[in-house]
Amino acid sequence: xxxxxxxxxxxxxxxxxxxxxxxxxxxxxxxxxxxxxxxxxxxxxxxxxxxxxxxxxxxxxxxxxxxxxxxxxxxxxxxxxxxxxxxxxxxxxxxxxxxxxxxxxxxxxxxxxxxxxxxxxxxxxxxxxxxxxxxxxxxxxxxxxxxxxxxxxxxxxxxxxxxxxxxxxxxxxxxxxxxxxxxxxxxxxxxxxxxxxxxxxxxxxxxxxxxxxxxxxxxxxxxxxxxxxxxxxxxxxxxxxxxxxxxxxxxxxxxxxxxxxxxxxxxxxxxxxxxxxxxxxxxxxxxxxxxxxxxxxxxxxxxxxxxxxxxxxxxxxxxxxxxxxxxxxxxxxxxxxxxxxxxxxxxxxxxxxxxxxxxxxxxxxxxxxxxxxxxxxxxxxxxxxxxxxxxxxxxxxxxxxxxxxxxxxxxxxxxxxxxxxxxxxxxxxxxxxxxxxxxxxxxxxxxxxxxxxxxxx
Ligand SMILES: Cc1cc2nc3c(=O)[nH]c(=O)nc-3n(C[C@H](O)[C@H](O)[C@H](O)COP(=O)(O)OP(=O)(O)OC[C@H]3O[C@@H](n4cnc5c(N)ncnc54)[C@H](O)[C@@H]3O)c2cc1C
Numbered sequence: 485x486x487x488x489x490x491x492x493x494x495x496x497x498x499x500x501x502x503x504x505x506x507x508x509x510x511x512x513x514x515x516x517x518x519x520x521x522x523x524x525x526x527x528x529x530x531x532x533x534x535x536x537x538x539x540x541x542x543x544x545x546x547x548x549x550x551x552x553x554x555x556x557x558x559x560x561x562x563x564x565x566x567x568x569x570x571x572x573x574x575x576x577x578x579x580x581x582x583x584x585x586x587x588x589x590x591x592x593x594x595x596x597x598x599x600x601x602x603x604x605x606x607x608x609x610x611x612x613x614x615x616x617x618x619x620x621x622x623x624x625x626x627x628x629x630x631x632x633x634x635x636x637x638x639x640x641x642x643x644x645x646x647x648x649x650x651x652x653x654x655x656x657x658x659x660x661x662x663x664x665x666x667x668x669x670x671x672x673x674x675x676x677x678x679x680x681x682x683x684x685x686x687x688x689x690x691x692x693x694x695x696x697x698x699x700x701x702x703x704x705x706x707x708x709x710x711x712x713x714x715x716x717x718x719x720x721x722x723x724x725x726x727x728x729x730x731x732x733x734x735x736x737x738x739x740x741x742x743x744x745x746x747x748x749x750x751x752x753x754x755x756x757x758x759x760x761x762x763x764x765x766x767x768x769x770x771x772x773x774x775x776x777x778x779x780x781x782x783x784x785x786x787x788x789x790x791x792x793x794x795x796x797x798x799x800x801x802x803x804x805x806x807x808x809x810x811x812x813x814x815x816x817x818x819x820x821x822x823x824x825x826x827x828x829x830x831x832x833x834x835x836x837x838x839x840x841x842x843x844x845x846x847x848x849x850x851x852x853x854x855x856x857x858x859x860x861x862x863x864x865x866x867x868x869x870x871x872x873x874x875x876x877x878x879x880x881x882x883x884x885x886x887x888x889x890x891x892x893x894x895x896x897x898x899x900x901x902x903x904x905x906x907x908x909x910x911x912x913x914x915x916x917x918x919x920x921x922x923x924x925x926x927x928x929x930x931x932x933x934x935x936x937x938x939x940x941x
Pocket of ligand 1: 540541542543544545546547548551552563583584604605606607610611612613614615616617618619620621622623624681682683685686687688806934937
């Protein structure tokens with residue numbers, strides 16, 4: 485047995501002393517640990533600090549930026565055993581969950597009491613709350629109004645890389661019995677752990693806002709001959725939303741024609757061939773608002789050259805946990821390029837993606853949705869072959885090239901992971917990156933948490 489092999493076996497043995505051995509296993513040169521409590525996570529992190537062993541938290545593994553692979557000679561902290569709803573509080577309208585819960589499981593528990601959360605991913609059958617919070621999670625179905633998961637967080641229970649367990653919401657005030665606001669301290673320290681891709685600590689629990697299930701919902705499609713007309717309609721929605729005219733238009737998604745037809749083939753009959761760019765419009769709220777706001781959104785679309793498919797599309801919402809994107813994306817592993825593009829840059833971004841696809845023989849299409857203002861969360865993906873690991877490297881080189889081109893026109897990356905950090909770091913203000921490194925060094929002095937994420941290795 486080599487020294488290296490012996491070290492990994494010793495690590496596994498030590499971890500089996502902290503967590504029941506059935507939840508500790510070895511895969512290749514990594515040890516996989518499945519904790520059940522924040523205290524168990526803390527014990528693992530203290531051991532990792534003492535032995536300077538890299539640790540990577542993992543939820544559902546649906547983040548496509550390579551930062552969920554088991555670290556070599558390190559520990560993968562698989563969070564999916566921590567999957568309970570801890571409390572639904574109808575007084576302050578929150579739900580407290582363990583971070584490894586999937587969205588499908590959470591939705592079931594909340595739905596039984598007539599509630600739901602506002603922001604959930606299409607990967608929600610597998611993706612976990614902890615992973616979503618750590619990746620600036622959004623929801624194409626609702627983010628045009630509710631923005632991202634970060635806006636929904638009231639408090640967290642975090643295990644710091646050095647093993648301390650810290651509350652970040654109002655329960656940090658010892659007399660407060662529950663989390664009902666994270667705005668009690670003169671700095672948003674909860675924010676440190678949002679979108680941090682597991683580099684600053686492990687989220688063990690989260691408290692989020694809940695909402696009554698909407699009374700009604702309606703989905704229609706507006707088809708446009710070109711991108712400028714579709715973007716003009718999106719701009720008109722933003723203006724109207726800020727003026728209160730169509731406040732319940734929760735989804736305004738730009739979908740390539742091919743993807744929509746792959747998911748709802750019957751639409752092929754009602755969409756003329758001249759229609760290339762589609763906006764899926766979905767409103768939800770009370771029945772009267774739904775009628776009024778859908779009528780207003782359709783009118784704004786028509787004024788900008790849009791044609792409305794008059795049917796309601798109930799299957800769109802029914803497929804919210806992934807059946808649709810799966811059909812539209814195609815099969816097999818892929819690297820996602822996700823960037824935020826101001827509306828004014830959308831045409832250029834689309835041309836860049838189309839030209840890049842043509843140059844490299846890739847079938848690439850930019851799609852996405854507005855969130856947080858007249859800004860588009862745009863994404864495209866490059867597939868690779870599961871049986872040919874070197875094809876991932878080729879795809880990654882292309883993906884980095886494309887991300888760099890998008891940053892070059894003023895876009896900013898949305899998910900970074902280990903895949904895009906090298907592209908981003910080169911373009912970061914040195915003062916900002918120096919600040920990030922100081923925060924990382926303070927929280928994680930041994931650099932054990934998710935190496936290669938947030939700070940390059
Ligand atoms: C088909 C498909 C559809 C998708 N649709 C959406 C969508 O609609 N909206 C959206 O926002 N994203 C979407 N995504 C991207 C992805 O699903 C989200 O980023 C997702 O929420 C990640 O959750 P996860 O549990 O799978 O996290 P993972 O992929 O396991 O982890 C993601 C990152 O978070 C870290 N992490 C995980 N859990 C914890 C924790 N408890 N504490 C600290 N760090 C942690 C990991 O180390 C890693 O860096 C989609 C992906 C796929 C494959």
